[in-house]
Amino acid sequence: MSPRAAARLESLGFEQVYDYVAGKADWGSSGLPLEGAEGSETRAGAHVRTDVPNCRLEDGLQEVCERLDESGWDTCFVLDERGVVLGRIGRRAIRGREDVPAEKAMTPGPSTIRPSARLRDVVERMQRQNLTSLPVTTSDGTFVGLLTRGDAEGALRELAL
Amino acid sequence: MPIPIDRERVQQLMSEGAQVVEVLPRAEYEDEHLPGAINIPLKELDRERVRGLERGRPVVVYCYDHQ
Numbered sequence: 001m002s003p004r005a006a007a008r009l010e011s012l013g014f015e016q017v018y019d020y021v022a023g024k025a026d027w028g029s030s031g032l033p034l035e036g037a038e039g040s041e042t043r044a045g046a047h048v049r050t051d052v053p054n055c056r057l058e059d060g061l062q063e064v065c066e067r068l069d070e071s072g073w074d075t076c077f078v079l080d081e082r083g084v085v086l087g088r089i090g091r092r093a094i095r096g097r098e099d100v101p102a103e104k105a106m107t108p109g110p111s112t113i114r115p116s117a118r119l120r121d122v123v124e125r126m127q128r129q130n131l132t133s134l135p136v137t138t139s140d141g142t143f144v145g146l147l148t149r150g151d152a153e154g155a156l157r158e159l160a161l
Numbered sequence: 162m163p164i165p166i167d168r169e170r171v172q173q174l175m176s177e178g179a180q181v182v183e184v185l186p187r188a189e190y191e192d193e194h195l196p197g198a199i200n201i202p203l204k205e206l207d208r209e210r211v212r213g214l215e216r217g218r219p220v221v222v223y224c225y226d227h228q
Contacts, residue, residue: 001203001224005184006163008206014216017163020171020223024183027195027223030168036193 028116029139044122045115047155048136048145054079057086057103061094064102068094077135077143078106084141085112112137115144119159123152163222171195171221179219195223 006019020026024034033040040046053067053076064076068091078087087106097105112135113122122134126149136144166174175181181198183190190200201210203224214220 001184002222003163005182005201005203005206005222005224008203009182009211009220009222010163012206012208012211014211014214014220016219018166018170018174018179018219018221019163020168020221021165021227022168023223023226024193024195025226026168027171028193032168032172033196034193035196035198036191038192 025116026139029114031115031138031144034116038118041155042119042159043115044113044117044119044134044136044147044152045144047119047151048115048147049151050145052077052146054143055089055102056080057101057106059102060099061089061097061102061105062099064089064105065091065094075133075146076102077110077146078102079143083143085110085135085137085143088135110135112141113147114139119152119156122147123149123156126152166221171223174219174221177219179221180214181221181223182214183224184222185224189225198223 002019006017009017028034031045052073053071055064055076055078074091076089077085080086087108088110089106093105115136133146133148136147181195183194183198183200184203186202187200
């Protein structure tokens with residue numbers, strides 16, 4: 001639709017016309033704010049916890065365990081050098097294991113959601129699939145944070161959605 | 162020819178004062194839109210509706226996604 005609009009604007013005499021082809025789906029999924037009735041507060045990105053620990057593939061489980069203890073979280077995300085989510089490690093997966101690299105203990109390719117995901121849809125999914133949290137990434141896979149079910153349900157109640 | 166651009170370029174143009182136009186129907190615009198964007202639905206895009214746009218400034222148009 002936007003290429004046609006851009007062409008139409010040119011036909012109306014505008015000379016500096018740019019077409020943001022990926023549109024507002026891309027904007028919202030990158031975590032940038034949107035305005036309007038369905039504004040940012042109704043989206044997952046507004047309720048994400050960003051203090052969740054992360055590690056690299058080569059980090060040892062001992063180190064991961066220390067980060068979990070320091071942070072009080074039970075989960076750690078394995079990221080690459082650009083911050084893209086490669087895997088997730090839960091405290092239970094670490095317990096009793098030798099100090100191997102995170103790569104060997106992680107669950108690869110965890111399901112993620114975009115910051116622009118509607119809260120009510122996310123809560124519905126969490127309840128249906130019995131999930132306690134979902135990692136939030138931008139459209140290029142970069143880690144944004146973790147949305148917990150408690151936070152999402154609480155926000156939904158507050159917003160009366 | 163209109164120039165296809167990505168998100169980073171949109172942000173740059175916005176910071177330089179570009180006019181941002183969502184061309185989706187009004188209801189979709191009212192649900193959510195880019196900060197500062199105005200709404201001129203594609204079906205209403207004519208000489209009359211673009212009167213409020215400045216021809217000397219860049220115009221960025223967008224819809225929902227690539228479709």
